[in-house]
Amino acid sequence: MKMTIKDIARLCDVSVTTVSRVLNNKTDSIGRETVARIREKIEEVGYRPNSVARSMITGQSHTIGLVVPDNSNPFFAELARSIEDIGYAEGYSVILCNSDYSVKKELAYVDALIARQIDGIIYISTGQSGDTSRKMQGNGVAFVEVGHNIVGSSFGVVSIDYAKGGFLATSHLIGLGHKRIGCIAGGIVYTHSEQRLDGYKNALETAGMESDPRLIVSGDFRLEGGERAMQELLALKEPPSAVFAFNDMMALGAIRAVKASGFRVPEDISIVGYDNIGFGRVIDPPLTTIDHPVAAVADAVMNLLFRNIMKKSGLPENRSEFQGIEPRLIIRESATRRNPDIEQEA
Amino acid sequence: MKMTIKDIARLCDVSVTTVSRVLNNKTDSIGRETVARIREKIEEVGYRPNSVARSMITGQSHTIGLVVPDNSNPFFAELARSIEDIGYAEGYSVILCNSDYSVKKELAYVDALIARQIDGIIYISTGQSGDTSRKMQGNGVAFVEVGHNIVGSSFGVVSIDYAKGGFLATSHLIGLGHKRIGCIAGGIVYTHSEQRLDGYKNALETAGMESDPRLIVSGDFRLEGGERAMQELLALKEPPSAVFAFNDMMALGAIRAVKASGFRVPEDISIVGYDNIGFGRVIDPPLTTIDHPVAAVADAVMNLLFRNIMKKSGLPENRSEFQGIEPRLIIRESATRRNPDIEQEA
DNA sequence: CTGAAAGCGCTTACAG
DNA sequence: CTGAAAGCGCTTACAG
Numbered sequence: 001m002k003m004t005i006k007d008i009a010r011l012c013d014v015s016v017t018t019v020s021r022v023l024n025n026k027t028d029s030i031g032r033e034t035v036a037r038i039r040e041k042i043e044e045v046g047y048r049p050n051s052v053a054r055s056m057i058t059g060q061s062h063t064i065g066l067v068v069p070d071n072s073n074p075f076f077a078e079l080a081r082s083i084e085d086i087g088y089a090e091g092y093s094v095i096l097c098n099s100d101y102s103v104k105k106e107l108a109y110v111d112a113l114i115a116r117q118i119d120g121i122i123y124i125s126t127g128q129s130g131d132t133s134r135k136m137q138g139n140g141v142a143f144v145e146v147g148h149n150i151v152g153s154s155f156g157v158v159s160i161d162y163a164k165g166g167f168l169a170t171s172h173l174i175g176l177g178h179k180r181i182g183c184i185a186g187g188i189v190y191t192h193s194e195q196r197l198d199g200y201k202n203a204l205e206t207a208g209m210e211s212d213p214r215l216i217v218s219g220d221f222r223l224e225g226g227e228r229a230m231q232e233l234l235a236l237k238e239p240p241s242a243v244f245a246f247n248d249m250m251a252l253g254a255i256r257a258v259k260a261s262g263f264r265v266p267e268d269i270s271i272v273g274y275d276n277i278g279f280g281r282v283i284d285p286p287l288t289t290i291d292h293p294v295a296a297v298a299d300a301v302m303n304l305l306f307r308n309i310m311k312k313s314g315l316p317e318n319r320s321e322f323q324g325i326e327p328r329l330i331i332r333e334s335a336t337r338r339n340p341d342i343e344q345e346a
Numbered sequence: 347m348k349m350t351i352k353d354i355a356r357l358c359d360v361s362v363t364t365v366s367r368v369l370n371n372k373t374d375s376i377g378r379e380t381v382a383r384i385r386e387k388i389e390e391v392g393y394r395p396n397s398v399a400r401s402m403i404t405g406q407s408h409t410i411g412l413v414v415p416d417n418s419n420p421f422f423a424e425l426a427r428s429i430e431d432i433g434y435a436e437g438y439s440v441i442l443c444n445s446d447y448s449v450k451k452e453l454a455y456v457d458a459l460i461a462r463q464i465d466g467i468i469y470i471s472t473g474q475s476g477d478t479s480r481k482m483q484g485n486g487v488a489f490v491e492v493g494h495n496i497v498g499s500s501f502g503v504v505s506i507d508y509a510k511g512g513f514l515a516t517s518h519l520i521g522l523g524h525k526r527i528g529c530i531a532g533g534i535v536y537t538h539s540e541q542r543l544d545g546y547k548n549a550l551e552t553a554g555m556e557s558d559p560r561l562i563v564s565g566d567f568r569l570e571g572g573e574r575a576m577q578e579l580l581a582l583k584e585p586p587s588a589v590f591a592f593n594d595m596m597a598l599g600a601i602r603a604v605k606a607s608g609f610r611v612p613e614d615i616s617i618v619g620y621d622n623i624g625f626g627r628v629i630d631p632p633l634t635t636i637d638h639p640v641a642a643v644a645d646a647v648m649n650l651l652f653r654n655i656m657k658k659s660g661l662p663e664n665r666s667e668f669q670g671i672e673p674r675l676i677i678r679e680s681a682t683r684r685n686p687d688i689e690q691e692a
Numbered sequence: 693c694t695g696a697a698a699g700c701g702c703t704t705a706c707a708g
Numbered sequence: 709c710t711g712a713a714a715g716c717g718c719t720t721a722c723a724g
Binding site for chain 3: 350351352362363366367369370395396397398399400401402403404
């Protein structure tokens with residue numbers, strides 16, 4: 001039932017070679033009339049070449065894999081969207097994979113993707129171990145790792161300067177007069193989290209303040225985790241007057257927890273998030289946060305990936321160094337000057 | 347460099363046939379020792395069969411295409427997540443496609459997916475025309491359409507009873523004493539929207555109320571669209587005391603618009619959304635909305651798709667009729683009794 | 693200007 | 709218990 005190149009050849013009374021040439025626009029040396037006739041027939045019967053057969057020969061599948069922790073997190077959703085847009089424009093399909101921050105799932109996906117002969121893999125490094133990137137390097141797949149920021153792992157990495165983002169967020173709070181600044185980390189196994197934590201500590205240090213380990217609690221990058229973490233902070237003998245949540249989802253959770261305890265944001269407790277998801281603008285109060293322009297990140301990632309795919313035979317391109325994807329502080333209303341009425345120890 | 351089945355055969359001193367049998371666990375008639383030896387070698391060299399070559403023969407790619415309007419809309423993000431989860435569990439990869447509600451993009455994606463020999467396609471019907479489903483039927487691809495609810499188009503459809511959802515939302519507002527109930531539709535070209543509108547009108551009628559066309563304005567299913575639409579409603583000579591927005595994103599936009607004009611939600615204006623996205627709980631005020639259990643929808647969709655794939659030779663399965671995916675009203679705080687202090691005409 | 697033939701990496705009758 | 713051969717639907721030297 002389904003047409004193949006052979007059928008077209010037969011219908012047009014030419015060889016499959018000729019049809020193939022027309023399909024690939026290598027028509028330099030084919031009679032104009034022949035080309036036209038073949039094109040017409042293809043149109044007429046609605047023939048589409050089987051791209052699987054094609055990729056067996058060319059070795060290019062025009063398909064890439066995208067491994068994110070969870071595409072229902074708006075930050076990853078927006079990243080996936082941008083990546084898919086660029087892929088579509090360039091004729092690449094993208095296979096979506098959710099790792100749930102699990103190295104095991106990550107590795108399983110990478111295996112499946114490689115078996116499917118994808119041309120490249122983009123993945124959000126969870127930084128839990130280098131197994132995933134090692135596997136991809138070992139298999140000679142083109143790949144780009146997003147957000148891994150470890151010096152030395154310089155293959156196909158688009159780094160995001162999370163440390164700087166953490167510094168910005170914390171400094172903002174310091175500038176508002178806060179003395180006890182908590183943070184809701186994301187589980188220190190994750191690179192993302194570690195670097196934001198570095199930025200946090202660095203900002204405190206720069207301001208001559210000491211970091212109090214009791215003020216550092218762990219969430220899970222999800223709303224519920226932020227809520228629980230904030231409750232811990234609130235239960236402290238000397239709760240913080242401001243907290244920096246390592247992503248917006250947890251910041252939203254933190255806001256809920258604060259409100260639920262009868263306090264106000266930002267009058268009683270200031271909160272800064274991280275990611276600048278679209279919802280940040282619409283919640284109450286609008287969230288002060290850190291922005292990493294997602295579209296710019298997607299651009300950098302896809303550029304690097306395409307270059308890596310091109311020269312897969314040689315060495316992958318080096319990391320691209322934060323070009324145009326500097327974190328920015330987005331000031332809205334969830335953080336304000338420290339309220340001196342509230343008793344606090346420095 | 348890359349291992350093929352031939353290499354394994356050579357290394358083990360057997361034929362490719364034998365290796366292939368081991369790969370496919372058809373080892374009934376192969377010497378135990380041979381099987382073991384081959385398995386070891388495969389393990390040792392880390393050989394993974396090229397699934398592209400395999401699918402050329404079997405005609406199964408174990409890949410499905412998912413066409414959504416926009417995966418950064420949380421409702422679709424959650425749906426995509428659930429579908430990907432099930433796909434992963436069943437050994438299927440999912441290719442993500444964003445149609446932006448455009449029939450043209452939809453058709454282009456379907457073409458590309460078919461050329462890639464995907465086993466099936468899931469797509470959220472925008473109801474703008476039947477071209478997309480017609481194309482899939484014409485090409486004999488297994489597919490499932492989500493949300494299309496037109497009687498007669500009974501091939502591979504998981505219907506969602508949007509009309510009932512619209513009825514529920516509107517009736518809730520009526521029950522709260524509201525007399526002028528506006529609605530923010532999604533552009534009447536979309537099936538989604540039409541049916542919610544039917545539910546809205548039906549509820550009014552059932553309550554013996556007349557529907558006022560001035561109270562029906564169009565958004566675009568995005569936050570900004572909801573905001574603009576609400577501004578229109580607010581600018582009316584007799585603005586509504588309650589509005590039903592056809593999705594949560596537009597409801598959020600509407601809430602912003604109401605607040606920006608100095609009114610309160612729900613004291614001055616009640617708002618009900620649709621979709622029950624995760625954020626609804628966290629915004630201020632928490633959003634009253636309609637829930638269609640996403641996981642149940644994803645389950646129904648995948649079951650139907652797998653059945654369609656199985657019997658692609660025969661006829662597709664019929665639509666599955668709302669089983670377990672009935673809409674529910676989720677009452678939170680964005681809608682309340684009509685405020686009698688505010689002058690209003692019935 | 694056009695075609696016959698080999699081959700991509702597998703699976704699957706068929707044969708022994 | 710095992711293998712030689714054909715074939716999936718294409719592309720690509722090679723030859724004319």
